[in-house]
Amino acid sequence: MRDPLTLGFSPCPNDTFMFYPLVHGLVDTGGLCFNERLEDVETLNRLAVQGVLDVTKVSYAALGHIREEYGLLRAGSALGRGCGPLVVAREPFDLSTLRGKTIAIPGRYTTAHLLLRLFDPSLALFLEMPFHEIMDAVMTGRVDAGVIIHESRFTYRGFGLHELLDLGSWWEGETGLPIPLGGIVARRSLGGATITVIERALSAAVAYARDNPAAAARYIREHAQEMSPEVCAAHIGLYVNDFSKELGDEGERAIAELLRRAERAGVVPPSTLPLFAV
Incomplete structure (x- = not known):
């Protein structure tokens, strides 16, 4: 059995809601196991810039800085309308x-x-x-x-x-596109076969969480102690949606446009690598 993969995500309700089924064995992970690390979003961004984690949530702005080492997964994103900063x-x-x-x-x-x-x-x-x-x-x-x-x-x-x-x-x-806030990336060096398993497991975790919204309640509350149940529910409802299970064409176009504009503005370096890890 291979060593556990390091998995970073935030303690925010949308992340704990989606990742709970994955890290608690409620979906098929293809024999993979994970050591989770919960940090605020900017700490995760910086850990990814340093190349510390195997799989992690990052801001889409951070993705522009790490594309040589990490590729995007099609599941697990926070992307939508009416949810921007x-x-x-x-x-x-x-x-x-x-x-x-x-x-x-x-x-x-x-x-x-x-x-x-x-x-x-x-x-x-x-x-x-x-x-x-x-x-x-x-x-x-x-x-x-x-x-x-x-x-x-x-x-x-x-x-x-x-x-x-x-x-x-x-x-x-x-x-005219939804706003891409954050997504899940995997280290390209993990290889296509492993990354495909991770992506499928994450998609299954999102589907499980949406079908069983009460399953992760205690886990969510443990990591959002200062947040009211009403705000937790609103948070999940806003940031976990159909794009979270599968980015689709519109989601991909939104991410590509954000990175294109960031490159044009000189905020992130250009990259010729494909956006996705597989």
Whole structure:
């Protein structure tokens, strides 16, 4: 039996919901086993940039930096409509005055940061911090504005913050495509046969999770202790969808367009390798 593969995903409800069947033996893994590592999205991005993990969730912005070593899987993505990052502030102000202001971002390699740079390349004053600290930084005046992701979409109004820009809506209006936030990648050196098994197992895990939504409830709550059940459910409902089981043609076009624009803007290096691992 081969050694376990290292598997990285976040403690966010959409990831724990999808990966629970895979790491708890509820779907056929073709004899593969996994040592999971749960980290916030930017930590996972940086681990992938360093080549630490065999299989991992990453932001699609990070994918642009790791395509030589990792290829994308067709299952497990967070991609859709009406689910993009939001730019928020303590008080509403005109977006034209955003230039010159300090903006909190959830990490250099996040899609949220990439989208903001594509929206306005002149923006340059960014402060990186864990995504769950951004709203507090905006509220206390440590930064002028912040880009929020994950469950913050559902809670920011309760903190008295105002939406300045929906980067997902901007992207959809610009391209007509869904917004690609994050996906699952595998180390290309694992080989086509192993990667195919992983991809099939992950697709089966997503299907199992959607067919048995209560199965992972305790596991999800263990990793989302500060999140209400209502926010957990809304989070899963927004980020786990048909694209999560199979990207399909539209999903692939959305990812390719994001990377094309990132290359054109000089944010990620070009690559001639195929997008997918197999």
